[in-house]
Structure formats: C-alpha cells, structure tokens
Amino acid sequence: MTLPIAHAPNVYLVDDDEAIRDSLSWLFQSCGITCQTYASAEDFLSAWNSERTGCVLLDIRMEGMSGPELFNLLRERGSTLPVIFLTGHGDVPMAVSALKKGAFDFVEKPCNDNELVDRVIEALKLDASQRAATSSADSVNARIAELTTRERQVMELVLAGKFNKVIADELQISMRTVEVHRANLFDKMGVKTAVELAQMLTGRR
C-alpha cells in the first residue's frame, strides 16, 4: 500500500477482498495513478478528510459498513468525491439508486481493465473541475465574509440596480456614507465596477 500523497489526485480503493485490492492497485499504479487501498469502509473513513482529492472505488457488500452506507455518509459530510461502485452481485435497483444519489458510475466485477481505468480517469477529471469551481466559489464567499454588515446591505442594493441616492434613502443614511461603503466593498470584493460585482455574484446567492 502506497503512502498517501497529500493534495494529489488518488484513487481510494475500498474493498474487503484482498485479491481485488492487490490486482486493481497494481493496475492503477501501472497506469501512473496513485492508489490507496482500504479493507473496510471504516478504515477509509478514519483516513479520509475533505482535503483528499481524487475518486473512490467502492465495493458494495463488505463486512461492517456497506459501500452505499459509506457513500451516503460521505455525501452527508459534504464530500463531492466521485464514487464508482464496484460489485460482483449487484442488482438493477441498487445500481439505479446509487446513480440517482449521485454516484459517478456503477461497475460489475469482473470488469474490463481498460474501461475501469477510463472511468477512473473521467472521475478524476470531474473531481478536479469540481474542486476548481468550488474553490473559486469559496474565495468569493470568503470575500463576502470580510464585508461589514453595512457593506453587505449596500451590496445587496447595488446588485438590485439601485442608485446611491435610493440606497441612502432605504438605509436611512446619507448618500456620502453609501458612497464610502460602496467604495470599500468594491475594494474588498476586488472589483472596479458594479457590473463586475454582478457577474461575480450572479447565480449564487
């Protein structure tokens, strides 16, 4: 078992069958994909934290916590890590339920090595793009968090397309004060115009 590489894309293989762990682990390593293996859902959970990037290959039926249970737990904890289910004895409702809950794929063992690697690569790509999206969203949220209450209030009204005069009126403060808050929040948000602010915030919120 390879040592985890921090912040590097990895495949986390969770399966209680040692033969599977060994053979798939070898498969991924031989493709240049770092792979960590876990013999149980509990083992994976104790090693997991939200910083881990990559994707999960998850057996359905295991001693202790099952694959779907682990999957649900990860989603409850806010993880968006792509999960590919692996199963030797899956049925249609199980597959449908997994995919509808957001699993990335559902593969029956034994499976074609090349296809599995392809699916893993797709999953790694998805994780990378999701993380890029979240991190840009996070930086925006961090900036919003730095605003004072007044600045946030002014921002809302600016985004509503209102004039400083109207904003001053609604907040019961002078126009000059609105101008100051406006300038400060533009500064903190890293924009120079209201249009940039709108583009930065439209969609979220």
Next chain:
Amino acid sequence: MTLPIAHAPNVYLVDDDEAIRDSLSWLFQSCGITCQTYASAEDFLSAWNSERTGCVLLDIRMEGMSGPELFNLLRERGSTLPVIFLTGHGDVPMAVSALKKGAFDFVEKPCNDNELVDRVIEALKLDASQRAATSSADSVNARIAELTTRERQVMELVLAGKFNKVIADELQISMRTVEVHRANLFDKMGVKTAVELAQMLTGRR
C-alpha cells in the same frame, strides 16, 4: 387512447404490450394524469413534436426501434423530455448506461403502482421547471437577436465593465454614438442598468 391535450403535461407510454398499456393507462388516468399510449417507438415518434410537455414511460425491448434507441433519438433532436425506462428483463449495464445518458429513472416491471406514480409526478415537475428555465433563456436570446451588430458589440464591451469613452475608442466611433447604442440596447433588452444586463446574461454566453 385519450386524445392528446396540447400544451398540457402528459405521460407518453410507449410499450408493445397491450396489457401494460391498458393497466398503466388506467392507473394514470385514475390519478388525474393524462396518458397517451403508443404501441411502438415509431408510433410515438410520428406523434411527437418538441412542443409536447410531460414525460415518457419507455419500454426497453420492443419490436422495431428499441427504447434506448428512441431515447437517443429524442436527445439528438434536442428533446429534454424526462424519460423513465420500464423493463421486465433489464440488466445492470443497461440501467447504468440509461441513467448516465440522462434518463430520469429506470424501473423494473412489475413495479409498485404508487412508486411509479410518484416517479412520474417527479418527472413532470422536472419537465415543467426545465421548460420554465429554457423559455426564459429563449426570451433572452430572442432579445439578443433583435440587437443590431453595433449594439451587440457595445453590449459586449459594457459587460466587460468598460467606460463609454473606452468603448468609443475601441470601436473607433464617437462617445455620443456609444451612448446612443447603449441606450437602444438597454431598451431592447428590457433593462435600465448595466447591472441588470449583467445579471441577465451572466452564466450563458
């Protein structure tokens, strides 16, 4: 078979088994859901047009065109109609493939009536919300289409947060002309401020 109701949400049931058509048709009608039945994919296709709202219940294995083939064809033709696959002899790869291609659900026959109705209701809701989203996007696109070339050019630069002076410079026209185009395009787009325009267009384009 009930006559199609134009622009009303309907269930389109495509199955070559008359007994299924009759029983499910009765089920939906009794729940107040309009249902049209088709004995083949070809029958459905000849009746289908992109105006039809609702969802499709689609058998997998049929004489002639199969369910998945019809599904692919609909997607190719730009339909986003939610499709629920119905099958008596489905396997896991088939279910996985269907869902990953965007099927709404994949249900094995015989199925629980209440669950099926629930799934259909969810699908109808999805269709309605998708249509609402598309129609608002369409109206925006229609407005953009009404703009003259110059107006579109000016709009781009306004959305880039540039001053009229800079826009005039880049387009090699006078500031006054930019102001005119700007006012006209705001008018055509139905907005009063650049912020509203940005919110209307951010995300698309």
Next chain:
DNA sequence: CGACGTATTGGGGTTATCCACAATAGGGAA
C-alpha cells in the same frame, strides 16, 4: 423616388459616480 431602419455625430444640460481631504463617534482589543 420616398419611407424606414441603422449608424453616425454634435450641442447642451441634468444626474450619478468617484475621490481626496477632513472630521465625529462608539465598541472592542491591547
């Protein structure tokens, strides 16, 4: 040819925005 739409520009005035300089006041941390 004349009407219409589009693109262009100018004058001149009002309103809004942006900013620099300057100041008062209350709450919390050192």
Next chain:
DNA sequence: TTCCCTATTGTGGATAACCCCAATACGTCG
C-alpha cells in the same frame, strides 16, 4: 486609556452616465 475598526457625514471637484433636440449618410424595400 490608547489604538483600531466601523459607521457616519460634509465640501467640493473631476469624471461618467443619461437625455432631449437635431442632423447627415447609406442601404433596402415598396
């Protein structure tokens, strides 16, 4: 208590945006 952050307001000027009135030029469609 002093320092810092936040909120507040004022004066005054530079810049940008918004609008009314008015006009020229080009191409298309009856």
